[in-house]
Structure formats: structure tokens, C-alpha cells
Amino acid sequence: MEEKTEKNEKPSTIIVSKCMEFRINPTEEQRILIWKTFGCCRFVWNHLLDERISYEKVNKGKLLNTTPAHLKKEHSFLSEVDSMALINTQLNLNQSCRKLFPKEKVPKFRxxxxxxxxxxxxxxxxxxxxxxxxxRENYIKLPKLGLVRIILHRSIPDEWRMKHATVKETASGKFFISLTFDVETRPTVMKREFDNVEAFDYSMPNLIVSASGDNAITAEDIHWYRNLEKRIAKEQRKLSRMRYGSRNYQEQRHRIGKLHEKARNRRKDFLHKLSCNVSRSFDAVIVEDINLQHMSQALNFGKGISDNGFGMFRTMLAYKLNEQGKVLVKVDRFFPSSKRCCCCHSENRELRLEDRYWRCSACGAVHFRDKNACYNLLQEGDILLNRWASGDSSLILAPSGVLSEKKLHTQTHSNVRQDGE
Ligand SMILES: [Zn+2]
Incomplete structure (x- = not known):
């Protein structure tokens, strides 16, 4: 298709937000000031919230919108910390009140x-x-704090414009800063030809299977995670035997916090690497738009930690593919990927969850359950990709990079069984 704005030689650019996180090493003095700032933000949040609630009681349905300025007059310690931090606290409070007032649900005190x-x-x-x-000596200049030692593990492109910075402390007592930038970029040209396509399906003992057989993930691949999980459980048991609030208890809690952090980081790292590899190797990836609660079983690394690994993997994969003009295809959840024979497309309605292998009664092909599902997803995904390439308007590409059928379902055909007898 030809662009209508031909006289405009320069292609239009868009602004996107990018975020980078770095470790910082504040001095003892700076650390105290950071803790003070956390405390002042909490103070401002609680006071403004309290004012809002009492104002709302008298003036029904009206919102009070005050700034921290009057609090600063009464409480001089608020002037010691970064004033932007306090204003952002107020803005956050506004944001959460706008939706909730005057309903029952009120933001919580901190x-x-x-x-x-x-x-x-x-x-x-x-x-x-x-x-x-x-x-190797780098610093970041921050309001009130001055120069804070920063570990620049990667460089920031010169043309990125900084917008805001968030200073945070983790459970294990490490400090990080995440910087948000405005980046001017040309919109990615989306691919319309897909030569190299891969499908993923989840399966219980094998975690994740793929059509090509590569890129599969087995329990073996994340054994390090299981070990860590066992350690967390052990330390947790120790904690339960300690006196609540004692010094030992506090130390033990700190230790457990550290382990959780390690587990989180390792999982994230693993999923980033995996999704990065996959997004580079393929033009499109096909997954089933299955209920995430079922899906979470597949890559739910830990039972104790409720983070959904597969969900995270899909999200990462979608935006990484999208950045390269590629797509993640979600096949409708009612598509019978497991029950259909990938050779002759007849459905095996008797297939049970525990059947790992089965023979198609129509064509005689013998299938390995997981592989068969992947091949079916691949075939169905191909059809969707072709339809999209030819401009079918019943498919939509979400901003997250996910291509799927527009939802038109009024009835679920999985509920409609036509057994006959
Ligand atoms: Zn068959």
C-alpha cells in the first residue's frame, strides 16, 4: 500500500518509553537520606489520604486535591528530602483515588x-x-543525594531523553535505580512473510514442547531452580521455629528474602535468554490462547512462588518478536490441538489426559501427544498468518505484539457435545 503523505519525505517517528535498571552503591550517609525519603513519602501519602477521607465525609462526592506544600510548612523535615518524590507520591495518590472515590474501596494507609x-x-x-x-568509576547525580556510585553494566544511547528515575531497595538490602527514557524511533515495519515458524505447547512432565523439538524445556533445564526452592523451604522451616520479632528471626527473614530474590532473578534471567533466542530464530511463534491457570503449570517454576512463568515467557516473547517486526500468534483456545490428528484432521474424542501416545482410528497414524498438538498449532498458525498477510480484517495485532482472531464468541463449542447417543 502506498502512503498518502508522499510530499512528506521524512517518515514519521514515534516516541516510545524505554526503561533501564542499574545497581547503585550509596554511601552510608546517602543510604540514610534514601531511607528518610521513603519515610517522608509514606508520611505524605498517609496525611494526604487522611485529609481526603475526612474532606469526602463532609463534602460528599467531592475530591480534595492538595499538594504536600502545606505539610512542608508544618513539618520541616519534609524539606530535607527530594521534593519531586513527595509530589510524585501525591500524584500516585490522585491516580488511585480518581478511580476509587467515592466508592467503598479506599486506598490503604502505608x-x-x-x-x-x-x-x-x-x-x-x-x-x-x-x-x-x-x-570504571561512574556516578549518577541525583537531587539532594548528590553523586551516587552507579554500576553501568551497559551504556545508555546519547539520544535517549531521561524522564524519571526510581530509587529502590530490595529485600536483601541492595539499591537499584531504574531510569525511564523517551526514545524517538521509527515504527517497526511488520513482516508479512513468515518462512521460519515455531509452535510451543505446554505439557505436564516435559514443561514445554515445540514443533521442531529444539527449544523445548524440561525439568532438567531448571533443576537449579528446584534446588533453590528446597533451600527456601528449609530456611522457612527454621524461621517458623524462631521467636517472632527476635533478632534471630529478623536475620532469618532477611536470609529468606535474599533467597527469594535470587530465585526471582534466576527465573527472569532464564526466561529472558530463552525468549531472546526464540525471537531471533523465528519469524513467528505460535502458542495456544489457553487459560493461564492451566498454562502456569507448564513453567510455574516454583510452587511456593505464584509468579506465572509461562505467562511471563509469552509476554517477553511477544514484545521481543514485535521489536523485530515479527508476531506471536495466539490460536483460539477452543481449537482442538490435542484431539485432532495432524495428518487427516479427524478428531479423537476419546483421548484422555493420561494418553501419551495414540493411534488415529481414521488414518492409522501413531502420535506422540505433545508433538501432535504442536504440529496442529503450527498448521493452524500458518493459516492465520496467511490470512493476516492477505489483509484479513477479522484478525487483530495487539500493541503487545500478539496476533489473534477478533473475539466474537457468544457460545463455546467445547460445551456443545454432539455425541448422538
Ligand atoms: Zn488421522
Whole structure:
């Protein structure tokens, strides 16, 4: 298709947000100020929320929108910390009140020790800046804090414009800063030809299977995760025998927090690497748009941790493919991927969950359950990709990079059984 704006020689660009996270090593003094800032944000949140609630009681249905300025007059310690952090707290409160007031659900007060340990500040006229000193010595200039040692594990492109920065502390006492940038970029040209396509399906003992047989994930691949999980369980049992609130108890909790953090990082790292490899090797990837609760079993690394591994994997895969103009195809959840014979397309209605192998009664082909499902997904995905390539408007490409059929379902054909007898 020809673009209508021919006289405009320059192709239009779009602004996207990009985020990068770095480890920072604040000095003892800076750490105290960061903790103070967390505390002041909590103070502002609680006070403004309290004011709002009492105002709303008197003036039904009206919203109070005050800034932290009057609090600053009464409580001088608020001036010691970054004022942008306090304003962002107020803005966050506004955001959560706008939807909820005057309904029953009111934002919660924040308790000491339980609140999230982070604050956000904004970039205004180079108040935040990366400063290089020496070969490996890098600092980030932050309001009130001054120069904080930063570990720049990757470089930031010069043309990226900083928007805001969030300072946070993890459960294990490490400090990080995540920087958000505005990046001007040309919209990605989406592929319309897909030579190299892969399908993934989840399966219980094997976690994840793929049509080509490569890129599969077995329990063996994540054994390190299971080991870590066992250690967490062991330390948790120790904790349960300790006196609540004692010094030992606190230390043990810290230790467990560290292990959880390690597990989270390892899982994320593993999934990033896997999705990165897959997105580079294929033009399109096909998965089933299955209920995520079933799906979570597939790559749910830990029983104790409710994070959904497969969901995370799919999300990562979608945006990584999308960045390269590729797509993640979601096949309708009512597509009978397991029960259909990939050779003759007749359906085996008697197939049970425990059948690993089965013979098609129509054509005699013998199938390995997981492989058969993948081949079916691949065939169905191919049809969808072809329809999309030819401009079929009943398919939509979501901003997340997922291509799927527009939802038109009023009835579910899985509920309609036509057994006859
Ligand atoms: Zn068959």
C-alpha cells in the first residue's frame, strides 16, 4: 500500500518509553537520606489520604486535591528530602483515588516496614545526570543525594531523553535505580512473510514442547531452580521455629528474602535468554490462547512462588518478536490441538489426559501427544498468518505484539457435545 503523505519525505517517528535498571552503591550517609525519603513519602501519602477521607465525609462526592506544600510548612523535615518524590507520591495518590472515590474501596494507609521501599523523582534540566570519572568509576547525580556510585553494566544511547528515575531497595538490602527514557524511533515495519515458524505447547512432565523439538524445556533445564526452592523451604522451616520479632528471626527473614530474590532473578534471567533466542530464530511463534491457570503449570517454576512463568515467557516473547517486526500468534483456545490428528484432521474424542501416545482410528497414524498438538498449532498458525498477510480484517495485532482472531464468541463449542447417543 502506498502512503498518502508522499510530499512528506521524512517518515514519521514515534516516541516510545524505554526503561533501564542499574545497581547503585550509596554511601552510608546517602543510604540514610534514601531511607528518610521513603519515610517522608509514606508520611505524605498517609496525611494526604487522611485529609481526603475526612474532606469526602463532609463534602460528599467531592475530591480534595492538595499538594504536600502545606505539610512542608508544618513539618520541616519534609524539606530535607527530594521534593519531586513527595509530589510524585501525591500524584500516585490522585491516580488511585480518581478511580476509587467515592466508592467503598479506599486506598490503604502505608505502614512502616511494610510499604514499598522506593521513590520516584523527575528529570528537570539536568538535575539527574550520569557522570563518568575514570575508567570504571561512574556516578549518577541525583537531587539532594548528590553523586551516587552507579554500576553501568551497559551504556545508555546519547539520544535517549531521561524522564524519571526510581530509587529502590530490595529485600536483601541492595539499591537499584531504574531510569525511564523517551526514545524517538521509527515504527517497526511488520513482516508479512513468515518462512521460519515455531509452535510451543505446554505439557505436564516435559514443561514445554515445540514443533521442531529444539527449544523445548524440561525439568532438567531448571533443576537449579528446584534446588533453590528446597533451600527456601528449609530456611522457612527454621524461621517458623524462631521467636517472632527476635533478632534471630529478623536475620532469618532477611536470609529468606535474599533467597527469594535470587530465585526471582534466576527465573527472569532464564526466561529472558530463552525468549531472546526464540525471537531471533523465528519469524513467528505460535502458542495456544489457553487459560493461564492451566498454562502456569507448564513453567510455574516454583510452587511456593505464584509468579506465572509461562505467562511471563509469552509476554517477553511477544514484545521481543514485535521489536523485530515479527508476531506471536495466539490460536483460539477452543481449537482442538490435542484431539485432532495432524495428518487427516479427524478428531479423537476419546483421548484422555493420561494418553501419551495414540493411534488415529481414521488414518492409522501413531502420535506422540505433545508433538501432535504442536504440529496442529503450527498448521493452524500458518493459516492465520496467511490470512493476516492477505489483509484479513477479522484478525487483530495487539500493541503487545500478539496476533489473534477478533473475539466474537457468544457460545463455546467445547460445551456443545454432539455425541448422538
Ligand atoms: Zn488421522
Amino acid at each position: 505502614a512502616r516496614g511494610k510499604d514499598k521501599r522506593s521513590y520516584t523523582t523527575n528529570w528537570i534540566n539536568t538535575n539527574i545526570e550520569i557522570i563518568h570519572k575514570g575508567d
